Amino acid sequence: MKRMTSTAIAPAQMTPALPVSLNGVGRSFPGAPGEPERLVLRDVELKIAPGEIVALLGPSGCGKSTLLRQISGLDRPTSGTLTIDGTRIAAADQRCAVAFQEPRLLPWRTVARNIELGLPRGTDRAVGRARVAQLLELVQLSHAADLKPRQISGGMAQRVSLARALARNPGVLLLDEPFGALDALTRLTMQDLLVDIHRAEPTTIVLVTHDVDEALTLADRIVLLGTRFDRPGATISRILEVPGTRPRDRASTVLARLRAQLLDALGVPSHHDR
Template identity: 55%
Template sequence: MRLRGVSRSFGGHRVLAPLDLDLRAGSTVALVGASGCGKSTLLRLVAGLDTPSAGTVEVAGQPVRGVHPRTAVVFQEPRLLPWRDLAGNVAFGLPRGTARAAGREEVLRWLEVVGLEDFAGHRPRRVSGGMAQRTALARALVRRPGVLLLDEPFAALDALTRLRMQDLLDEVQRGTGATVVFVTHDVDEALHLADRVLVLGKDGNDDEAGARVVRDLVVDAPRPRDRADAATARLRVELLDLLGVPRTA
């Protein structure tokens, strides 16, 4: 994935300064920063859900114009169709032209991967928030995306479910080799999952300057990771300091 001179303005307000980024295929990249700094805007540009004011976004060497067929998106809310059961919601993500039998097999496979094979016939109102979000993840993965984009996908979940979903995402990414870009406010989540953490922010007090990448942090630790690893603990202090949460005495 490549971004060249990508910026976004709304009216006279610049949200993103011109950005140049290269994201390696098969890597996991976290976008962190203060609320309103443009993380979700950047993700939408990569997804093809929005258009840059300037610059170009490329996936696999092709310019992104609209939703790219190799891309799937998971939002903060599951956004399931209430009149469809879980299998039907996952099937909604199948690529066009998928044969019925093959599609059914793929849907059941991904429901099994996310641990919901026994709930395929349940409607969304009958399952928990964590199960609904796992369904949304399966709906994205059934597309077999080359690029998986997630906008704070676990923010609304309880702490224990969130940790389990993080481990599931990590396992799935390592199994499929997809390029993953996700927005999060959780520093620990970023360090547990990402190969790179991009910190978005602004220089100085110029509100019209637009956000840029103020720190590109490489997390040089093998995955799956131990949450108690001392190396990531040191990076946590650095990230929190960049985000305006310095270590107390």
């Protein structure tokens, strides 16, 4: 218990943020018997700098999550290569950590024990406990450490999921619409929390979202995925730099203009008065 106070050791043991590179990544899935295979992603070229926050934005079903799964190593591309820090991504690459769309907590474990699952294999017990306590504080759940997942709200469960992903000090943090299922207010709070977390532990973050405002609030760059009408398979249709430093003014006029552009690109009328 004495070591719980050692919050200061965390940055020293921290894995540095790692760069990610996607070279001509494509993924197709076998079709139903007798049907041709289905191309979901094609020709994705992207370089992500260490410590950068990149939002993958696109309409539902365009392959955002599939792309994220390629980076995590949970799925393999059918063409192209992906590297983290210059080396090929392994199956379930341990330099990454994923927070899924659903919290995916083990229902029989307490909040603290769920976060423990995210620690690197073979972490010293005392070190692990200190890290979990620190993360609970970071996601403001110290009071809920001993609760079971069924006893906490959806927003809390997502924070647990986030803390679990952070537990290993990942070189790359992958977030698959982590706040998608939350109510609008909780989502804003969670976005601010993520900004704080990134400042405290500045890792590389790839965030899948279909929420334009979320992308604008959080990302350094927004990568738009889309499908051309004449070709199957989604690819990067645009990359936008988001100006300004976080935390950003949600009502900024610069962002309002970008929002309009993004919505246009997504095929939604923005009704923006230019």
